[in-house]
Amino acid sequence: MEVVGPPRGGRYLPAEDTYLLRDALLGCSGGACLEIGFGTGAVVSSLARRFETAAATDVMPLDEARLSRAPGVDLVLADRAACFREASFDLVFFNPPYVPSDGVSDTAVDGGEGGVEVPARFLEEALRVLAPGGQVMVLLSGEGDLGAFEARCRSAGLEVERAAERRLFYETLVVYRLRRQA
Numbered sequence: 001m002e003v004v005g006p007p008r009g010g011r012y013l014p015a016e017d018t019y020l021l022r023d024a025l026l027g028c029s030g031g032a033c034l035e036i037g038f039g040t041g042a043v044v045s046s047l048a049r050r051f052e053t054a055a056a057t058d059v060m061p062l063d064e065a066r067l068s069r070a071p072g073v074d075l076v077l078a079d080r081a082a083c084f085r086e087a088s089f090d091l092v093f094f095n096p097p098y099v100p101s102d103g104v105s106d107t108a109v110d111g112g113e114g115g116v117e118v119p120a121r122f123l124e125e126a127l128r129v130l131a132p133g134g135q136v137m138v139l140l141s142g143e144g145d146l147g148a149f150e151a152r153c154r155s156a157g158l159e160v161e162r163a164a165e166r167r168l169f170y171e172t173l174v175v176y177r178l179r180r181q182a
């Protein structure tokens with residue numbers, strides 16, 4: 001993936017996508033969960049009490065990350081899930097940068113080719129740290145190439161389910177539930 005100039009990305013403030021993912025996770029509970037790309041902490045903080053352990057990563061600048069709040073969650077500055085061992089989490093979720101872009105100049109929003117290149121990189125790491133029987137929840141926008149994303153998931157042996165969907169006036173947001181086929 002081409003990086004256009006020095007990557008930069010501020011702290012992503014909660015928006016419709018944040019809330020749709022948070023609401024889609026309301027029924028989830030269990031052992032260990034991980035959010036990739038915590039932003040302000042608005043999504044992962046809602047899960048902290050329902051999981052035995054909760055962790056989240058981001059790559060935003062340290063001074064921005066210090067403003068994020070998620071009591072009971074280990075917030076780590078790291079690339080995707082790179083700092084965690086294989087098969088560590090029962091649930092991995094993310095609202096990744098998904099805006100279609102030529103290369104990545106803003107790491108908070110630029111999703112690369114078709115808006116699914118960066119989400120696919122998040123997914124690769126999510127699957128590495130996902131425990132057997134676990135699930136991945138991913139928010140994406142219909143502005144991106146959802147067909148390409150779904151095809152990539154299926155060819156990786158995942159069951160693909162649309163767990164939530166919300167139509168806004170300019171785009172449709174989708175939350176995917178992904179599980180390894182039994």
Ligand SMILES: C[S@@+](CC[C@H](N)C(=O)[O-])C[C@H]1O[C@@H](n2cnc3c(N)ncnc32)[C@H](O)[C@@H]1O
Nearest residue numbers: 012018037038039058059079080095097107108
């Ligand atoms: C669309 S924002 C979502 C933020 C927050 N989860 C929310 O829903 O409001 C995407 C987040 O992913 C983070 N991010 C981008 N590249 C990343 C990477 N390689 N590893 C971890 N986080 C990353 C961005 O800094 C940003 O906070």
